[in-house]
Every structure is written in structure tokens, then in C-alpha cells.
Amino acid sequence: MTEKEQLDILEGWLKLHKGLIFKVVRAYTVTDHDDLFQEIIIQVWHSIPAFRREASVTTWLYRIALNTAIKWTKKEKKYSGAETLDNVQHLLQENRAQTDERLSWLYGEIYKLDEIERSVTLLLLEGFSYKDMSAILGISESNVGVRINRIKKQLIAKSKNYDSHGI
Amino acid sequence: MEFDEMKKIWDAQNSQPFYEIDEKALRNIQLKMNTVLRATSVSEWLLILINLGAGIILLGLHPFKSGANIFLYLEAAWMFGIVVYLLVCRDRRIKASRRFDRSIHGDLDHWISLAGYQMRISQIVRWNFLPLGAIMILSGWEAGKLARVGIVILVSFSVAFYVTSKGYQVNKRRKRKLQVLKEKLDTGI
Numbered sequence: 106m107t108e109k110e111q112l113d114i115l116e117g118w119l120k121l122h123k124g125l126i127f128k129v130v131r132a133y134t135v136t137d138h139d140d141l142f143q144e145i146i147i148q149v150w151h152s153i154p155a156f157r158r159e160a161s162v163t164t165w166l167y168r169i170a171l172n173t174a175i176k177w178t179k180k181e182k183k184y185s186g187a188e189t190l191d192n193v194q195h196l197l198q199e200n201r202a203q204t205d206e207r208l209s210w211l212y213g214e215i216y217k218l219d220e221i222e223r224s225v226t227l228l229l230l231e232g233f234s235y236k237d238m239s240a241i242l243g244i245s246e247s248n249v250g251v252r253i254n255r256i257k258k259q260l261i262a263k264s265k266n267y268d269s270h271g272i
Numbered sequence: 273m274e275f276d277e278m279k280k281i282w283d284a285q286n287s288q289p290f291y292e293i294d295e296k297a298l299r300n301i302q303l304k305m306n307t308v309l310r311a312t313s314v315s316e317w318l319l320i321l322i323n324l325g326a327g328i329i330l331l332g333l334h335p336f337k338s339g340a341n342i343f344l345y346l347e348a349a350w351m352f353g354i355v356v357y358l359l360v361c362r363d364r365r366i367k368a369s370r371r372f373d374r375s376i377h378g379d380l381d382h383w384i385s386l387a388g389y390q391m392r393i394s395q396i397v398r399w400n401f402l403p404l405g406a407i408m409i410l411s412g413w414e415a416g417k418l419a420r421v422g423i424v425i426l427v428s429f430s431v432a433f434y435v436t437s438k439g440y441q442v443n444k445r446r447k448r449k450l451q452v453l454k455e456k457l458d459t460g461i
Contacts, residue, residue, distance in 0.1 A: 119298075124289045131290055138291070143301055155374070165374075172379040175453065196298060197291040207273075207281050221456050224376060230282040243377025244457055257275050264273035 111153050118149065122166050128231075129167075130197070132215045132223050133174040139196040141177055148173045160240075167228065168241050175220045210267055214260060225252045226260075315390070315439075319397065320358050327351035343411030350404055357396075365389055380454045387447035394440040401429045 119126075126149075130141050152169050160168075215226050221242075228238045235253075239246045330348040365386075372382040405425040412421025 119293070123293065124286055127289050127291045128285070142291075146298075146301065168374055168376070168379075172374075172376055175376065176379075176383060176450075196294055196301070198294060200288065200290055200292055205281065205284065208285055211278060211281060219456065220453060221376075230279060232279070241375060242457065243373065243375025243379075248458075260278060261273065261275060264278070267273070 106154050111150065114153050115146070115150050118162060118166065119146070122163060125163060125166055125231075126170050127197075128227060129170040129174050131212055132227055133178060133220075135216065141174060142197055144177055145170050145173045164233075164237060164241060167231070167233075171224045171227070171241070175224065178220055207267075211260075214263055218256070222252065222256060225249065226256050229253055229256065315393065316358060316362050319393070320355050320362075323351040323354045323358070327355070341411055341414055343407050343414060347404065347407050347411065350407060354396075354400060358393075361389075361393070377454070377457055380450055380457065384447055384450045384454065387443045387450065390443045391440055391447065394436040394443065398433055398436040398440075401425075401432055405429060 126142065126145055129145065130138050134141050149166065149169050152165070156162075156165055215223055218226060224242065225238065228241060233241070235246045235249050238249045242249065327348040330344050330351070368385065369382060372378040372385075405428075408421055408425055409418065412418045
């Protein structure tokens with residue numbers, strides 16, 4: 106695969122599925138959106154030659170984006186001086202038109218979970234089946250099921266506070 | 273709020289993404305993508321080239337002739353041996369990396385293994401100085417420059433020990449964090 110073909114695929118994927126990456130970025134960081142987004146698209150670009158169409162593009166992108174986000178949160182030092190130069194020019198601009206407070210609350214609650222639970226919650230909200238989630242996470246379906254039950258209960262309980270007190 | 277309602281709130285963002293991408297900034301990243309190299313690969317090649325270069329310089333400075341210092345040839349041979357060893361390790365690492373699946377679990381396994389590999393490389397670089405230093409001391413002793421050679425070895429070993437200790441500790445912490453994450457994934461706690 107030539108570099109040009111690889112870049113064309115990346116652009117095509119970004120055009121169709123950038124929303125998916127935005128969700129992962131927003132769920133995994135509060136302040137370093139540009140850094141994480143940049144890291145994810147670099148990893149997606151690297152992964153393109155390995156994509157065999159056995160999985161859908163969405164599933165593949167979720168795998169790469171979540172893997173990257175989990176590791177990114179565990180890094181000692183996120184970026185060296187040279188790399189931060191790219192951040193002077195902001196890669197992502199927040200869309201101020203989107204003001205659903207309930208969605209912001211939901212992201213806030215997801216952010217409070219640990220890295221693994223965050224992944225499970227994102228996949229759950231995206232509507233992935235247990236089987237797909239099990240394949241993306243590399244754990245058994247029963248393990249997925251246990252986590253989902255716990256996360257659902259937790260989110261519903263917290264939403265009751267939000268509904269009654271707005272917190 | 274029931275979970276179905278949360279799902280509806282979640283799905284509603286698909287029609288109105290939270291971010292917009294600055295196309296110019298994106299193009300800057302695309303331009304440099306191909307130059308992004310992994311730290312592991314860089315450190316491997318650096319070590320290979322340093323050892324290879326040092327070995328060649330030693331042989332170049334002291335061409336085979338009668339009466340030449342045998343220990344210098346031993347040093348060069350040792351460095352070439354290290355080059356071969358590093359190439360074998362690199363080949364094994366690349367082959368092993370194909371074993372891991374692309375799931376989050378598989379990826380964590382891969383990164384844990386990579387952190388362990390980097391720790392081993394740090395150790396090799398650190399302790400490689402002992403036999404190398406011994407050969408150099410013998411070489412200096414034969415050439416009557418023991419004090420000068422001794423100082424060079426002491427300084428080099430101190431620098432290498434400090435640098436590799438830092439690298440070793442960073443990778444050790446990273447490996448531990450990844451192991452904790454993998455345990456969480458396995459046990460669900």
C-alpha cells in the first residue's frame with residue numbers, strides 16, 4: 106500500500122467516522138483534546154495496512170481509538186517539547202452550538218469511571234453487541250455482561266440525583 | 273433517568289458533533305506522520321549503530337599487524353557480538369508482536385511485553401560495560417595507559433548507569449501501570 110493510498114483511506118475514514126473519535130476524546134480527557142485526537146489519528150494511520158475488513162471500519166476504529174486513549178492516560182509524560190508545537194495551532198474547535206446539559210453530565214459521569222469502564226460504557230452507548238464488545242475488549246462475554254449491569258445501575262442511580270437536584 | 277433515555281441523549285450528538293477539525297492543523301500532522309518513529313525502534317538502532325561504529329573504528333585504528341594490542345581486537349569482537357545479539361532480539365520482538373490480537377486485552381499484553389523488552393535492553397546496556405571495561409583495562413595496562421583508560425571507563429560507566437537507570441525505572445513504572453490495567457480488565461474490579 107502506498108503512502109498516498111494510506112492517507113486517502115485515513116481522510117475517508119475521518120470524513121465518515123470522525124464523530125466516533127470525538128466521543129472517545131471527550132470521554133478520556135477534559136483538557137488535552139488536541140493531544141489525544143492527534144495521537145489517535147496517528148495510530149489509526151499506522152493501523153491502516155493491518156486492516157483486513159474482517160471487522161467493520163467502526164469496530165476497527167473503536168479498537169484503535171480506545172487502545173490509544175487507555176494507553177495515553179497511562180503515559181508518564183504525554184508529549185515532548187517538539188510535539189507540543191503542533192498544539193499551538195488548535196486541531197479541534199469546540200462546537201458551542203451543542204449545549205445539551207444532560208449530554209455534558211453524561212460525559213462527566215463517564216469521565217469519573219476508570220479507563221476500562223469508560224471503554225465499556227462508550228461501546229454500550231454506541232449499541233455494540235456483547236459479542237462485539239467482547240472482541241474489542243478481549244474479555245469474555247460474561248465479563249462484559251457483569252460490567253454492563255454494574256455500569257447501568259451506577260449511571261441510573263447517579264441520574265436520579267441529577268434529575269432531582271441537577272447535580 | 274432510565275438507560276434508554278441516556279442512549280437517546282447519546283445518539284442525538286451524532287447529528288451535531290462536539291468538535292470541528294481545523295483542516296490546516298490536520299494537514300500539518302499528516303505531513304509528519306511518516307516521520308513518527310517508535311521509541312523502541314530508535315533506541316534499538318541507536319545501540320546497534322553505536323556498537324557497530326565503535327567496533328569498526330577500533331579495527332580501523334588498529335589494522336591487523338604483528339605486535340598489535342590483542343585486547344583491542346577483543347573489544348571490537350565484543351561490540352560486534354552485541355550488534356548480532358541486538359539484531360536477534362529485534363527480530364524476535366517483531367515476530368512476537370504479531371502474536372498479539374488487536375483487542376484492548378491483546379494490545380495491553382503487547383505493551384507490557386514491549387515495556388519488559390525495553391527494561392531488558394536497559395540492563396544489557398548497563399552491564400555490558402563490565403566485560404567491556406575489563407577488556408579496556410587490560411588493553412590500557414598492556415599499553416601502559418592504565419590510569420587514563422581507568423578514568424574513561426569510570427566516567428562512561430557512570431553516565432551509562434545513570435541514563436539506563438532512568439530508562440529502566442520509567443519502563444518499570446509503565447509496565448506496572450499496564451499490568452494493573454490488565455488485571456482490572458481481567459477481573460472486572
